[in-house]
Amino acid sequence: MEEGVGVVNEEIWALGAESVILRVRRWGRTLIEKRRRAKPYLLPEIDSLLRRQRTNRECRMLNRVRRLGVRAPTVYAVDWSSYSILMDFVQGEQLKVIAQTCSDDDLMDLCKEFGRMLGLLHTGGVVHGDPTTSNIIVDPQRRLWLVDFGLAEWNATVEMMAVDLHLVRRTLETTHWDRQEIMLDAVLQGYWDQMASSADEILSRMEEIRERGRYH
Ligand SMILES: Nc1ncnc2c1ncn2[C@@H]1O[C@H](COP(=O)(O)OP(=O)(O)O)[C@@H](O)[C@H]1O
Ligand SMILES: [Mg+2]
Structure with missing residues (x-):
């Protein structure tokens, strides 16, 4: 595609719910x-x-969560006109x-790691806001990366963290219904491993939110 001076390499890598994800070459890197x-x-x-709000939020949160030890992409630049x-x-x-397609054992390991990552996020007072399995990338070393922080929030309350977990459960029910049980058990196990007893209140609130939903 021609743009300004010279040719800029870019290709559509993915289409998100609200964005286009382009893979570009800049400064000799992808x-x-x-x-x-x-x-x-x-x-x-x-x-x-x-x-503007979501772009701003996403940049700030990407920087913040990396400081918590969560794997997330580094931000290099923001263009406020596009x-x-x-x-x-x-x-x-x-x-x-x-x-x-992966085996049960593999899936349990990955989901435990997903739970641990959420625990790390929540310990730092951050909720993701859209914790679906599309927003987690598994790299070739089997490490998990979290993307899509446009709906994330900080100063999270118990209710906000419980909603985050509830959203994980909803995603598993709708997207992974045939494997949802082992996935949820592993996520919650990993979450508990990370949060220890401070997870208890959040997990019981998650159940409460589910019950509330049933009667609406
Ligand atoms: N930094 C990245 N590296 C690789 N893939 C990415 C990256 N960011 C997003 N993606 C891929 O693009 C998809 C859509 O991006 P996402 O940030 O979730 O957009 P949206 O906010 O529109 O949902 C993600 O599910 C992921 O598969
Ligand atoms: Mg997304």
Whole structure:
């Protein structure tokens, strides 16, 4: 694709719910450019406000969670005119895809790690906001990376952390219904390993949220 001086290499790597994920060559490296698309059904003012807020949130959270020890891409630049973030390209495959074919043992190890990672995040007072298995990338060394922090929040309360876990359960029920039980058990095991007894209150709140949902 021609752009300014010379040729810029870029290809569409993935389409997210609200963004285009481009794989680009910059400074001799392969990086990801996450560009938040306009939503035509929103008023333009609201649309740019939301895109700006989420881009801002995502950059700040990516930096913050890496300090907590969670693997997440490093941010190199932000373009506020196209609401795009230039970040590390994480090589690997979505947990969502891997979970369709891997063995039970492998799946349990990966999900335990997923739970530990959520625990690490929550210990640091951060909730992810969209903890689906598409937002986890498994690299060739079988390490987990977390992406998509546009809905993340900090100063998390017990309720917010419990909602994060509830969302994990909902994802497993809808996307991985045939393996949801072993996946959820492993996630909660890993979460407990990380949080120890401070997980108890959050786990019982998660059950409470589920019960609330049943009667609505
Ligand atoms: N830095 C990255 N490296 C590799 N793949 C990525 C990266 N960021 C996103 N992706 C891939 O693109 C998909 C969509 O990105 P995501 O940030 O989740 O967008 P959206 O907010 O629109 O859902 C992710 O599920 C992931 O598979
Ligand atoms: Mg996503």
